[in-house]
Amino acid sequence: MPSKQSNTLRIIGGTWRGRKLHFPDVDGLRPTPDRVRETLFNWLQPIIAGARCLDLFAGSGALGFEALSRGAASVVMLERDGNAAKQLRENMAILKTTGAQVIQRDALEFLNSGHGDAAPFDIVFLDPPYHQNLINPCCTALERSDWLSANSYLFVEAERELQTFALPPGFEHIRNKRAGQVGYHLAVRRQSG
Numbered sequence: 001m002p003s004k005q006s007n008t009l010r011i012i013g014g015t016w017r018g019r020k021l022h023f024p025d026v027d028g029l030r031p032t033p034d035r036v037r038e039t040l041f042n043w044l045q046p047i048i049a050g051a052r053c054l055d056l057f058a059g060s061g062a063l064g065f066e067a068l069s070r071g072a073a074s075v076v077m078l079e080r081d082g083n084a085a086k087q088l089r090e091n092m093a094i095l096k097t098t099g100a101q102v103i104q105r106d107a108l109e110f111l112n113s114g115h116g117d118a119a120p121f122d123i124v125f126l127d128p129p130y131h132q133n134l135i136n137p138c139c140t141a142l143e144r145s146d147w148l149s150a151n152s153y154l155f156v157e158a159e160r161e162l163q164t165f166a167l168p169p170g171f172e173h174i175r176n177k178r179a180g181q182v183g184y185h186l187a188v189r190r191q192s193g
Helices: 034-044 062-069 082-095 107-112 135-144
Strands: 008-010 020-022 052-055 074-078 100-103 121-126 148-159 171-179 182-189
Touching (some): 062 074, 062 100
Parallel strands (some): 052 074, 052 121, 074 100
Antiparallel strands (some): 008 020
């Protein structure tokens, strides 16, 4: 039986390339695979520098820390599990980053609470636990509460067999791929006018 500290992920690009971070054993927590992250950040390369990112189901922090490593200005990481949130904060300290903020809260609760005066996000990572039907309600809440910038990007990672889901109004799919048991999708919000 592996120890809890044997769970590691590797940052694959940018400033922290090659750095290894730990994550706890939490039911349903599965870091985005390296090859999926590599493809995603190749897609985002033209717009990641200076972006404000929201990682709705942060888990191990694989997407959020990768974004910061590659030049994102900030990442808000939502994680409801206390052990995972604690480890995210510890990894922030290890990386000596001030660009991340960890909020221990349910993602839908957070989205439905409204964003107040917070600036909208340029990139949203939506990688919820599989088979819990969270993608559509999250997309609806993102749009309803105006969390998104005019030309924002939405990355969705889901179980391979999930072929379709409802994007927020004004979004269009621009990339779709599969790797193993994972289906992943990138959509962009097109500013009308």
